[in-house]
Amino acid sequence: MSIPLSWFLILSAALFSIGLFGVLARKNAIAILLGIELMLNAVNINLVAFWRYGTIAEMAGQVFAIIVFAVAAAEVAVGLALIISVYRQRNTVVADDLDLMKW
Amino acid sequence: MTFWNDPINFIAKWLMDVFSGWGMGEVLAYVITAVIGIVVLILFSMGLAIFLVWVERKVVARFQDRVGPNRLGPFGLVQPFADIIKLIIKEDLTPAGADKFIYNLAPVMALGSVILLWAVLPLASNIYGTDLNVAVLYLVAAGALGTLAIIMAGWASNNKYALLGAFRMVATMISYEVPMVVTLLIPTILAGTMSIQGITQAQGGLWFFILSPLGALIFLISAIAELGRAPFDLNEAESEIIAGFHIEYSGMKFGLFYAGELLHAFTFGGFVAILFFGGWRFFGLEQYSPLIGVVAFLAKALFGYWVIMWIKYTMPRIRIDHMLAFTWKFLTPLAFVLLMVTALLHKLLAGAETWIYASSLFLANIMIGWITVEILRAVGRRQRKAEEHKFEDVHALHPAEGHH
Amino acid sequence: MTAEQIIFLIVAAGIVGSALMVVTTRKLIHAALWLVAALFGVAILYAILQAGFLVVVQVVVYIGAIAILFIFAVMLTRRELRDQGPQVRKGWWVAGLLGVLTFAGLSFIVSQWEGFSKLAAEIPADADTLGSLATALVSPNAYVLPFEVASVLLLAALIGAVYVAVKK
Numbered sequence: 001m002s003i004p005l006s007w008f009l010i011l012s013a014a015l016f017s018i019g020l021f022g023v024l025a026r027k028n029a030i031a032i033l034l035g036i037e038l039m040l041n042a043v044n045i046n047l048v049a050f051w052r053y054g055t056i057a058e059m060a061g062q063v064f065a066i067i068v069f070a071v072a073a074a075e076v077a078v079g080l081a082l083i084i085s086v087y088r089q090r091n092t093v094v095a096d097d098l099d100l101m102k103w
Numbered sequence: 104m105t106f107w108n109d110p111i112n113f114i115a116k117w118l119m120d121v122f123s124g125w126g127m128g129e130v131l132a133y134v135i136t137a138v139i140g141i142v143v144l145i146l147f148s149m150g151l152a153i154f155l156v157w158v159e160r161k162v163v164a165r166f167q168d169r170v171g172p173n174r175l176g177p178f179g180l181v182q183p184f185a186d187i188i189k190l191i192i193k194e195d196l197t198p199a200g201a202d203k204f205i206y207n208l209a210p211v212m213a214l215g216s217v218i219l220l221w222a223v224l225p226l227a228s229n230i231y232g233t234d235l236n237v238a239v240l241y242l243v244a245a246g247a248l249g250t251l252a253i254i255m256a257g258w259a260s261n262n263k264y265a266l267l268g269a270f271r272m273v274a275t276m277i278s279y280e281v282p283m284v285v286t287l288l289i290p291t292i293l294a295g296t297m298s299i300q301g302i303t304q305a306q307g308g309l310w311f312f313i314l315s316p317l318g319a320l321i322f323l324i325s326a327i328a329e330l331g332r333a334p335f336d337l338n339e340a341e342s343e344i345i346a347g348f349h350i351e352y353s354g355m356k357f358g359l360f361y362a363g364e365l366l367h368a369f370t371f372g373g374f375v376a377i378l379f380f381g382g383w384r385f386f387g388l389e390q391y392s393p394l395i396g397v398v399a400f401l402a403k404a405l406f407g408y409w410v411i412m413w414i415k416y417t418m419p420r421i422r423i424d425h426m427l428a429f430t431w432k433f434l435t436p437l438a439f440v441l442l443m444v445t446a447l448l449h450k451l452l453a454g455a456e457t458w459i460y461a462s463s464l465f466l467a468n469i470m471i472g473w474i475t476v477e478i479l480r481a482v483g484r485r486q487r488k489a490e491e492h493k494f495e496d497v498h499a500l501h502p503a504e505g506h507h
Numbered sequence: 508m509t510a511e512q513i514i515f516l517i518v519a520a521g522i523v524g525s526a527l528m529v530v531t532t533r534k535l536i537h538a539a540l541w542l543v544a545a546l547f548g549v550a551i552l553y554a555i556l557q558a559g560f561l562v563v564v565q566v567v568v569y570i571g572a573i574a575i576l577f578i579f580a581v582m583l584t585r586r587e588l589r590d591q592g593p594q595v596r597k598g599w600w601v602a603g604l605l606g607v608l609t610f611a612g613l614s615f616i617v618s619q620w621e622g623f624s625k626l627a628a629e630i631p632a633d634a635d636t637l638g639s640l641a642t643a644l645v646s647p648n649a650y651v652l653p654f655e656v657a658s659v660l661l662l663a664a665l666i667g668a669v670y671v672a673v674k675k
Binding site: 001002003004005006007008009010011013014015016017018019020021022024025026027028030031033034035037038041044045048049051052053056057059060062063065066067069070071072073074075076077078080081082083084085087088093096 | 509511512515519522523526527529530535538539542545546549552553555556557558560561564565568569572573576577579580581583584595596598599601602603605606607609610613614617618622623624625626627628629630634636639640643644649650653654657658660661663664665667668669671672674
Binding site: 202205235236237240241243244246247248250251254255258266270273277280297 | 536540543559560562563564566567570571572574575578579582637
């Protein structure tokens with residue numbers, strides 16, 4: 001394989017930063033969750049790249065990536081259930097409008 | 104390696120020799136041969152889709168005690184071509200306010216997700232696209248892409264009924280993926296590998312249908328729900344939701360959805376044949392030539408497709424809440440119990456003789472099926488008694504009413 | 508430039524382009540579909556890295572379940588069929604600056620590592636990566652405990668999501 005490891009690491013750093021921008025800059029709560037998904041994917045790319053470029057017999061990279069899949073699915077399910085429930089009560093999903101607990 | 108033993112490699116080698124004779128580099132010759140192979144596979148599956156249109160119309164006619172198309176060509180064989188010409192010359196509408204890119208992408212993705220499955224479907228012991236070692240999961244992944252295409256179609260049509268039909272269809276499909284994946288694990292356990300070639304190789308002794316008939320039945324039911332065919336076709340029911348997610352598609356775009364649905368049904372018939380009925384095996388005759396394996400596989404897949412059509416044209420439609428209750432409360436627990444029992448027996452009897460192993464697995468399946476039927480009967484009896492008591496109380500309250 | 512490097516550059520451009528469209532497009536449903544494109548690109552990246560099982564798991568879990576959840580949530584939480592107004596907050600340039608700084612910082616820190624530019628070893632032809640992954644997930648010497656804890660987490664998430672979203 002002729003691709004150096006640095007290419008994968010820079011790609012995942014770029015994806016992580018784009019996800020970070022999405023989380024910090026968007027108004028809609030669902031759009032914020034989309035940014036979080038991008039960040040989790042960037043982490044997964046890193047893990048699998050380190051598995052491939054390190055010891056191939058040591059499966060920690062792939063196992064960790066599978067656990068991240070499970071955690072991401074759980075988080076998206078609960079997060080979206082909360083957003084739908086909030087929408088039913090308050091009729092909005094714009095994150096700025098959900099300020100009942102602000103002091 | 105002659106043509107009869109190994110057709111694909113023989114033709115590939117011949118083509119690469121021709122290209123090298125023209126002076127092309129080896130990598131380029133290999134790439135062009137691979138592309139030609141892919142195009143031939145896609146053309147074969149699309150040709151099969153055209154043939155399936157004719158089969159569908161003839162078989163539905165026979166189930167409904169009539170003859171079916173018999174005017175165009177002998178036995179109506181030219182009828183699908185007339186259908187294609189009609190669909191092509193129809194006006195190509197795009198509804199106002201529709202999302203143009205997604206609207207046009209959805210039928211392409213729906214048909215594409217079906218053709219992707221043909222890459223792992225082996226027609227014979229050495230006629231196949233590729234031998235993935237996770238081919239069973241690849242089947243589920245291609246189904247996921249089909250689900251995405253449906254929701255894109257429902258959204259992009261800018262039509263409340265299309266959106267509602269798409270929601271129902273996607274809810275059904277993702278609910279029935281659970282028992283489908285669990286029953287897909289049963290041949291995986293019995294064969295020890297997820298690769299489809301490995302599963303077919305492991306059925307040399309006994310077909311998995313004998314080792315797990317209940318698993319085959321649950322897989323068939325989940326596959327019919329995944330396809331969106333009756334009795335799970337709440338999406339296409341004209342009396343309920345006016346053709347659901349493909350209501351705004353006319354002409355050849357609807358043709359893509361329709362051909363995709365028929366080809367998907369045939370492909371799942373093929374997967375039932377491979378996973379549970381031995382695939383291209385035919386009692387040992389297939390070792391003489393792979394072409395016998397191709398004929399055996401196509402015959403078994405057509406039989407599976409015929410069973411799917413038989414169920415479609417015999418049973419009435421099921422309501423959406425009954426559909427979802429059926430999978431979450433009945434099929435999923437049953438599939439998990441079956442998986443656990445199969446895994447346990449497979450491990451315990453790993454070293455035993457074949458007839459002990461086969462008969463105990465078969466008996467375990469029959470026992471689980473019988474216990475389930477008994478539980479259902481007891482529950483039904485209790486419900487009927489409760490309703491009778493309800494009516495008895497009503498009559499006791501008004502004894503002097505008499506008969507109206 | 509070998510063929511692998513060209514394919515990697517095309518796929519990486521696709522992933523970064525789709526991710527940028529996810530965070531900047533106005534219509535939320537388009538953002539969800541661009542996320543599907545980005546996830547598909549990541550699946551192709553796993554195929555380049557020769558992690559075959561992760562390719563299909565990525566498509567089944569992320570595209571087949573999480574992306575569909577997102578699309579359902581977008582469709583269920585809107586009053587009209589259109590998006591209105593600006594979709595980014597007022598201080599979005601601060602977020603952009605933070606993003607660029609994060610990228611620069613991460614790249615700089617990782618490039619100081621001495622293995623930064625190494626090339627991959629070849630996988631030996633008889634290595635059964637799928638088999639050793641399966642063994643690693645269920646072997647008590649390996650990672651069976653995180654595997655079981657992840658399944659308990661999924662069960663808790665399932666019960667919690669159903670309870671929160673059920674209409675009373």
